[in-house]
Amino acid sequence: MDAVWLKHYPSGVPAEVDVGRYASLVELIGESFTKYRDLTAYKFMGQAFHFGEVDELSRALAAYLQSLGMSPGDRVAVMLPNVPQYPVAVAAILRAGFVVVNVNPLYTPRELEHQLKDSGAKAILVLQNFAHVLQKVIDAVPTKHVILTELGDLLPFPKRLIVNAVVKRVKKMVPAFHLPGAAAFREALAQGRRLTLREAQVGPDDVAVLQYTGGTTGASKGAVLLHRNLVANLLQAEAWYQPALAKIPAGEQINTVCALPLYHIFGFNANMMLGMRMGGCNILIPNPRDLPAVFKQLKGERFHSFPAVNTLFNAIARHPDFTTVDWAHLKISVGGGMAVQSATAKLWLEKTGCPIIEAYGLSETSPAATCNPVDGLAFTGSIGLPMSNTELCLLDDEGREVPMGMPGEICIRGPQVMAGYWQRPDETARAMTADGFFRSGDIGTVDERGYFKIVDRKKDMILVSGFNVYPNEIEEVVSRLPGVLECAAIGVADAESGEAVKLVIVRSEAALTEQQVREWCQAELTGYKRPRVVEFRTDLPKTPVGKILRRELRDKP
DSSP states (O other): OOOGGGGGOOTTOOSOOOTTSOSOHHHHHHHHHHHTTTSEEEEETTEEEEHHHHHHHHHHHHHHHHTTTOOTTOEEEEEOOSSTHHHHHHHHHHHTTOEEEEOOTTOOHHHHHHHHHHHTOSEEEEEGGGHHHHHHHGGGSSOOEEEEEOTTTTSOTTHHHHHHHIIIIISOOSOOOOOTTOEEHHHHHHHHHTSOOOOOOOOTTSEEEEEEOOSTTSSOOEEEEEHHHHHHHHHHHHHHHHHHHTTSOTTOOOEEEEOSOTTSHHHIIIIIIHHHHHTOEEEEOSOTTOHHHHHHHHTTOOOOEEEEOHHHHHHHHHSTTGGGSOOTTOOEEEEOSSOOOHHHHHHHHHHHSOOEEEEEEOGGGSSEEEEOOTTOOSOOSSOBEEOTTOEEEEEOTTSOBOOTTSOEEEEEESTTSOSEETTOHHHHHHHBOTTSOEEEEEEEEEOTTSOEEEEEEGGGOEEETTEEEOHHHHHHHHTTSTTEEEEEEEEEEETTTEEEEEEEEEESSTTOOHHHHHHHHHHHSOGGGSOSEEEEESOOOBOTTOOBOHHHHHHOO
């Protein structure tokens, strides 16, 4: 389709950015370490970590990794939550010429074994809290070098000892494990400081990261993200953010709340790498589900940017401690990972004065593909416009472009699109069109201005008597009903209609009844879209990023 969206770009955002400005993430990181050396890069448990410190620590760890005898391009897994060891490890792996394999710390042994085998990771850096999981699979995977770290390892003495002791002995958060031959993180740093780092020769077409898909639509696959893919998306995001960043007083460092998991591609690029590029500070939140701890960490902080998912925005805005935090300096709230619901967006704007700007992307697109203008003042309900250097089209099942206003599969082409799936040429071929568009698996529409809107995922669609029913629409409607905290719509087998709609609700008010839900749906939804079954639960299954797992609701009713 014609790039009509370019006519509606925010003022100052270019149609094209120079995505070839850096040969690799290593070059970009090196520039930032020099340029922002004395600025704070991360805050964690009240401790500030400067860019210069991250430079020195990652240089030492990189030299240690090189001493293990691995070859350029070998994969190194990182199984950490949002702790300062994470950005140190990523910078070290890339600087040493290796490939980052992001691992969810909450993986079961089965999931961890699959990912370590599939990626062929030769080494892993893991938090001791999760070492017992690694122990169960270590003999079955190719990962022979293990580096163990404790939560407080980069904090100063004596705080380091206190934090580590509390985690182990008071909170008992470290199950017993046995990993003979594993190296301690601090000892690895000490050894690395005595070694000389050989600067890695990496270029734009070298692999930087294997980012495994969450597996919500099938077996977990590694999206191969090249250095040029991630560099491109960083520069695209930086250009797109400019209208909002211009509202920050001149000379003031941009501070970002880092509640998204850094091992997820959204947090990886929108928090860590974008902060690196712009010389910003990330306030690390190790566990965003612990809301009292989140508010405690943000109390007294001045921050400008908050990327998050709908569930977190919703939970924070409704929490009794909301007013303990100063929201006055917030200039950009980016929502992604799942659909932002209008009820959440309305509440967030009322309470912070900063609208949620919905963006859209996938692991396979590094991740950002579209975003709403960041100078907008209202929630649009769309995923916005294709970003600089990016094209979108909507295709039917036969690969033909659909007419304006009709739903089709969102397909994306741009410099941020992955090179393919790791060692899965068949999956790669299925995911890509002949002319280089990535098939997202998401169904969307586009209006005459070039604003795209997600209707739903192909596999989540419910077929009721031949009519397509999209769960997002039902969830959007029901989330506006007072007394609904969260909800999910799924399809269940039905003798009459093939499938029927089942609605699962978490109440914010105990008085909410099934009758009220049904009356609301009768007023808001046409007959075949109304839920046949309404169920109330205390919580909904979610991914670590906070995305509701409809599949799990279907598989485990």
